[in-house]
Structure formats: C-alpha cells, structure tokens
Amino acid sequence: xxxxxxxxxxxxxxxxxxxxxxxxxxxxxxxxxxxxxxxxxxxxxxxxxxxxxxxxxxxxxxxxxxxxxxxxxxxxxxxxxxxxxxxxxxxxxxxxxxxxxxxxxxxxxxxxxxxxxxxxxxxxxxxxxxxxxxxxxxxxxxxxxxxxxxxxxxxxxxxxxxxxxxxxxxxxxxxxxxxxxxxxxxxxxxxxxxxxxxxxxxxxxxxxxxxxxxxxxxxxxxxxxxxxxxxxxxxxxxxxxxxxxxxxxxxxxxxxxxxxxxxxxxxxxxxxxxxxxxxxxxxxxxxxxxxxxxxxxxxxxxxxxxxxxxxxxxxxxxxxxxxxxxxxxxxxxxxx
Amino acid sequence: xxxxxxxxxxxxxxxxxxxxxxxxxxxxxxxxxxxxxxxxxxxxxxxxxxxxxxxxxxxxxxxxxxxxxxxxxxxxxxxxxxxxxxxxxxxxxxxxxxxxxxxxxxxxxxxxxxxxxxxxxxxxxxxxxxxxxxxxxxxxxxxxxxxxxxxxxxxxxxxxxxxxxxxxxxxxxxxxxxxxxxxxxxxxxxxxxxxxxxxxxxxxxxxxxxxxxxxxxxxxxxxxxxxxxxxxxxxxxxxxxxxxxxxxxxxxxxxxxxxxxxxxxxxxxxxxxxxxxxxxxxxxxxxxxxxxxxxxxxxxxxxxxxxxxxxxxxxxxxxxxxxxxxxxxxxxxxxx
Numbered sequence: 063x064x065x066x067x068x069x070x071x072x073x074x075x076x077x078x079x080x081x082x083x084x085x086x087x088x089x090x091x092x093x094x095x096x097x098x099x100x101x102x103x104x105x106x107x108x109x110x111x112x113x114x115x116x117x118x119x120x121x122x123x124x125x126x127x128x129x130x131x132x133x134x135x136x137x138x139x140x141x142x143x144x145x146x147x148x149x150x151x152x153x154x155x156x157x158x159x160x161x162x163x164x165x166x167x168x169x170x171x172x173x174x175x176x177x178x179x180x181x182x183x184x185x186x187x188x189x190x191x192x193x194x195x196x197x198x199x200x201x202x203x204x205x206x207x208x209x210x211x212x213x214x215x216x217x218x219x220x221x222x223x224x225x226x227x228x229x230x231x232x233x234x235x236x237x238x239x240x241x242x243x244x245x246x247x248x249x250x251x252x253x254x255x256x257x258x259x260x261x262x263x264x265x266x267x268x269x270x271x272x273x274x275x276x277x278x279x280x281x282x283x284x285x286x287x288x289x290x291x292x293x294x295x296x297x298x299x300x301x302x303x304x305x306x307x308x309x310x311x312x313x314x315x316x317x318x319x320x321x322x323x324x325x326x327x328x329x330x331x332x333x334x335x336x337x338x339x340x341x342x343x344x345x346x347x348x349x350x351x352x353x354x355x356x357x358x359x360x361x362x363x364x365x366x367x368x369x370x371x372x373x374x375x376x377x378x379x380x381x382x383x384x385x386x387x388x389x390x391x392x393x394x395x396x397x398x
Numbered sequence: 399x400x401x402x403x404x405x406x407x408x409x410x411x412x413x414x415x416x417x418x419x420x421x422x423x424x425x426x427x428x429x430x431x432x433x434x435x436x437x438x439x440x441x442x443x444x445x446x447x448x449x450x451x452x453x454x455x456x457x458x459x460x461x462x463x464x465x466x467x468x469x470x471x472x473x474x475x476x477x478x479x480x481x482x483x484x485x486x487x488x489x490x491x492x493x494x495x496x497x498x499x500x501x502x503x504x505x506x507x508x509x510x511x512x513x514x515x516x517x518x519x520x521x522x523x524x525x526x527x528x529x530x531x532x533x534x535x536x537x538x539x540x541x542x543x544x545x546x547x548x549x550x551x552x553x554x555x556x557x558x559x560x561x562x563x564x565x566x567x568x569x570x571x572x573x574x575x576x577x578x579x580x581x582x583x584x585x586x587x588x589x590x591x592x593x594x595x596x597x598x599x600x601x602x603x604x605x606x607x608x609x610x611x612x613x614x615x616x617x618x619x620x621x622x623x624x625x626x627x628x629x630x631x632x633x634x635x636x637x638x639x640x641x642x643x644x645x646x647x648x649x650x651x652x653x654x655x656x657x658x659x660x661x662x663x664x665x666x667x668x669x670x671x672x673x674x675x676x677x678x679x680x681x682x683x684x685x686x687x688x689x690x691x692x693x694x695x696x697x698x699x700x701x702x703x704x705x706x707x708x709x710x711x712x713x714x715x716x717x718x719x720x721x722x723x724x725x726x727x728x729x730x731x732x733x734x
Contacts, residue, residue: 157711171483
C-alpha cells in the first residue's frame with residue numbers, strides 16, 4: 063500500500079470520514095457573545111452544579127459528548143475510540159469525564175490545538191480501517207485555567223492588553239466511516255515552532271508563527287491556494303495573532319481575505335472586555351461544533367480549513383525563563 | 399475495507415510494524431539496579447547538566463530519541479510522525495524536547511501508560527498507510543515528579559509502604575512499515591477504570607483493575623490464552639499491584655506464571671529503598687527499550703504482551719477528594 067502522505071506533513075484521506083454529530087456547551091459569557099445562537103447549551107451557572115471548577119469542566123465534557131452522540135444517533139459503546147484532552151494539569155477534565163464509560167480511550171495533550179489533533183487522529187483511525195465510529199471532545203474553563211495558569215480569581219489581577227480570555231466551554235464531534243458530510247478530507251500535522259516569545263500574556267504572538275508554518279505546509283503539500291477555501295480559521299490567536307498571520311502572508315504576496323480566528327469570533331472584542339479575544343481548548347472546539355459546522359450544513363461555506371493552535375508552555379517553564387513552543391494542526395473539511 | 403477490529407478493544411495489524419530502533423537513558427539509581435546492563439546511557443548527574451529538573455527531563459528525551467534514531471539509521475526528518483508525552487504539567491518535557499525539530503508531532507497524555515498509547519497510535523499510523531516511519535518517546539524524572547506530585551525534595555517527606563519511586567529515565571522507539579522485527583502485531587486500547595481507590599500513595603492498587611480489564615479484553619478479543627505469551631509485563635504496578643493482578647486472574651482460575659511488572663523489574667526492591675517499585679512514564683519505556691526488546695532480539699522471548707498502566711489523577715483531583723481513574727494499553731510484540 064502506498065503511503066497516503068502529500069509532502070511532509072499532510073495526509074489526503076482515501077475515504078474522508080463524515081462528521082455525523084457535533085455539539086457544544088458554554089458558559090454565560092460565551093452565551094452573551096456574537097455566536098450565542100450556535101451553542102447547544104448555555105449554562106448561566108459556571109459551576110455546572112459542581113463543587114469545583116475542575117469538576118465543572120468534567121461536567122461540560124460529559125454534556126457535550128452526550129449531546130454529540132445523541133445527534134449522531136449513536137451510543138458511546140458504538141465508538142471504537144474516543145480522543146480527548148484539556149488544559150488542566152494531567153488532563154483531569156478528560157480523564158474524569160471518560161471514567162467508567164464504555165469506550166477505548168486515547169488522552170491527548172496539544173494545549174488549545176487539541177481539537178485539531180483529535181480530529182486528525184480520529185480521522186486516521188477511521189480511514190486506516192481501525193474504526194467505524196470515533197469521537198473527539200475537548201474543553202476549557204475560565205476559572206480552572208485562570209487559577210492554574212495565572213492567579214486565584216479572588217486576586218483580581220490586572221490583565222495586559224495582549225491577554226486573551228479562556229473560553230468556558232466544551233465541544234464534541236462524532237466521526238463515522240460513512241455519512242452524508244461534511245467530511246474531513248485532509249489533515250496537516252504541525253511541528254513545534256518557537257520563535258522566542260517569552261510573554262505568557264501574549265499567546266497570539268507566540269502561536270502565530272506555528273499557524274503560519276502549518277498553513278504554509280498545507281498549501282505546499284496539497285497544491286491548493288488559500289482561495290480554495292471559503293474560510294480559513296485559526297484556533298485562538300486572538301486579534302493580535304490574527305494580524306501577525308495576515309502580515310506573514312502579506313510578506314509572501316498573499317492577501318488572506320477569507321481568514322478569521324476562533325478567538326476573535328467567539329466574543330465581541332469591543333464590548334465583552336476580553337482584550338485580544340478568546341482562547342483555550344474549548345474556544346476552537348465550541349466555534350467548530352456550532353458556528354462553523356452548522357454554517358457548512360446551512361450552505362454558508364463548502365470548504366473550511368480549521369487550524370487550532372496551541373501553546374505548549376506551563377507556568378513552570380515560564381518561571382524558568384523559557385520561551386513558548388507552539389503548534390498548529392490543520393484539518394480540511396468539505397461538503398460533498 | 400473491513401474494520402480491522404477484533405472484538406471491542408483490539409486491532410490486529412494487517413502489516414505489523416517493525417521496531418527498528420530503540421534506546422534509553424536513565425539516572426544513577428536506575429543504573430545501579432538489576433537492569434543496568436540493558437541501558438544505553440547511565441548518567442551519574444541527574445541534572446543532565448541542566449539548570450532545572452524539568453529541563454533535565456527534556457534533555458533525557460532528546461538523548462533517548464537521538465540514540466533510537468541512530469540505531470534505526472534514520473534522521474528525524476524521515477519520521478512521518480512523532481508521538482510523545484510525560485508526567486509534567488502541560489507535558490513540557492515533551493513539548494520542549496521536540497521544539498524546533500523537523501517532525502510532525504502529536505502530544506499525548508496517558509500518565510505512565512504513555513509508551514503503550516504512543517506505540518498503539520504509531521502502529522496505527524503506519525498500518526493505516528499514513529507513515530513509513532514513526533517515533534515514540536516518553537520520560538519521567540524522580541525529582542521533577544516528586545516536587546510536582548508530592549513535596550519539595552528538600553522537605554524529606556516520609557514515604558508510605560505502598561509508595562513507588564518515579565524512574566528517572568526516557569525511552570524511545572522507532573517504528574517502520576518494513577523491517578526484520580520484532581513487530582507489533584496487536585494493540586488493545588484501554589478504557590478508563592476507577593474502582594474507588596483514593597490513596598495517591600498506592601498507585602498499584604488503583605491501577606491493577608485497569609490492567610486486569612485490558613488484559614482480559616485482550617485475551618477475549620484475540621482468543622489467545624495467557625500462555626501464548628512468553629512474558630506478560632505490566633507497566634508500573636509495583637509489588638502490590640502485581641500481586642493484585644495475579645489475585646484477579648486466580649479468581650478466574652488462571653495462574654499467571656509468565657507475568658512480571660516493569661516497576662518490580664527495574665529496581666532491587668530489597669536493597670534500593672523504593673518500597674513497592676518503580677513508576678513513571680520512563681519506567682515501562684526504559685524497561686521496554688532495553689531489557690525487553692534486547693531480550694527478544696537475543697532469543698529470550700518470542701512473544702511479549704507489553705501493558706503499561708497509567709493513573710489519570712492530579713494533585714488537584716486528590717485534594718478535591720476524588721478517587722483515581724486509571725488506564726492500561728496492551729501492545730503485543732512478536733519475533734518473526
């Protein structure tokens with residue numbers, strides 16, 4: 063069998079898996095934002111009835127996964143594999159959400175790129191002949207992220223202008239060997255790129271080079287031009303990171319007119335006091351599973367390049383003076 | 399194409415990938431243990447010349463990966479994918495080790511089961527036709543784990559009798575589509591099992607039910623009996639967890655005579671003051687890449703079932719009163 067690789071980083075799936083179910087759940091702030099009509103569940107109580115923010119994150123994953131399975135008309139025991147990850151230390155959001163469930167499980171860590179990583183591996187598990195159905199779920203929670211990465215919420219720390227706001231939300235996708243589409247046709251797997259940015263409050267600038275690197279590889283590997291896509295959407299670069307990606311392409315003589323970013327889409331940057339926009343594993347996951355995939359089904363876009371970005375730092379690496387390694391995984395989604 | 403699944407959790411690889419290179423690096427204590435002759439590098443200075451334990455862990459991954467690539471006669475730029483993970487918050491051991499390297503990267507979190515998870519996904523990437531070469535690397539470091547999970551080293555905390563000792567070490571494997579073997583023939587992917595154990599100093603008892611669950615699934619799915627294998631080896635259950643697994647099988651009327659555990663193999667439990675044995679992502683990884691695979695090459699064993707186990711807890715989940723979700727991935731390795 064020949065290797066299904068195009069160039070160095072891209073796979074063209076021989077039998078593109080279908081996205082047969084997708085759902086999400088978000089918190090109050092996200093539900094007040096411009097994408098409010100695309101969310102399946104908007105919870106006014108960010109604790110989700112749980113005793114800790116971490117348990118709330120686990121509760122969100124369970125809600126999103128159950129809703130996606132329901133839309134797909136599948137029981138979890140029909141999934142051959144579930145791929146999941148989050149931002150919490152040791153990915154406890156996911157581990158506890160999957161606990162006791164009847165499904166073979168692969169835990170991922172790709173920071174905010176995890177939905178892209180999960181879709182890539184789930185697609186390969188199906189196209190490779192190992193699975194008929196596979197699921198992906200990721201999450202983030204503003205409160206669990208804030209106290210883990212920055213300061214206790216009660217501290218009321220000032221945020222810098224380049225800071226982003228971690229999305230409280232979870233998105234889940236069910237993929238199948240056969241189905242009406244949208245389908246995942248190509249995956250481009252990122253390398254770890256670090257251009258020396260050390261400011262952990264400027265993730266957009268840190269992650270933009272990784273996004274540019276993966277996008278460039280995708281176009282080179284596939285021979286597609288950016289205008290093949292109705293929409294190219296990065297994970298959570300926010301306002302500044304998005305501008306940097308556009309600048310990089312301008313230097314290559316390319317005007318990215320069909321380009322947006324999940325971090326700038328999910329919040330109203332003028333009114334919602336989120337500075338550069340949204341971030342977190344839940345950001346690209348909730349934008350994908352609502353606004354983007356619903357839009358494809360409604361005929362708004364036929365071809366989307368979905369490119370979640372992740373910053374692979376930790377508070378410890380920052381305290382030790384390190385810069386920020388980043389990654390971006392691109393997933394090409396098309397309507398038949 | 400029919401799905402290559404056997405039963406619920408197992409894949410029989412159509413073209414079993416070859417393990418064409420494997421190498422490891424360990425610290426002084428591991429180098430003083432019974433497996434000392436199976437390690438490629440034994441470092442007397444556990445800092446590996448770095449300024450922090452976390453950077454030392456990254457250094458170990460780089461050493462192990464470079465050595466495995468060297469043995470395989472491959473450059474990293476020939477790897478289609480690299481899978482890596484560790485125990486550190488946000489898996490910084492891996493993210494920083496892969497930073498700037500020319501390889502598409504998938505980050506994993508499976509706690510101490512990560513080598514099993516990585517071998518499973520790397521095998522699927524090759525057997526599915528997406529890769530000619532794929533790599534896996536995992537690590538743990540006693541000092542980085544101790545201060546992250548338990549107490550600062552300087553505190554000199556007393557260890558309970560059921561505690562295990564995190565291995566300082568990293569192991570790397572290079573897999574190829576074609577090669578002389580040993581080959582990975584089957585993978586059995588674990589579910590998240592939690593039987594209610596809450597003592598974070600008794601990982602063996604927490605993880606044993608997950609190991610039993612995956613082993614039982616493997617035998618059921620494949621129709622193989624335990625005595626098909628010359629050696630069944632779990633990840634890092636330690637002395638107590640190993641006894642619990644043997645007890646579970648005894649209740650099923652099966653005497654596991656060909657069974658051992660990486661956590662009990664790597665240290666001399668009588669002399670090295672490690673209580674129940676070794677643990678950490680580096681434990682099963684260094685035992686596999688030395689003692690086990692070298693032993694297969696030397697004709698000591700023809701068929702091994704390698705079953706790393708992981709505890710998906712965090713200090714936060716323990717502080718919040720949670721029990722310990724666990725997982726075990728089984729990988730069947732055979733000589734031609």
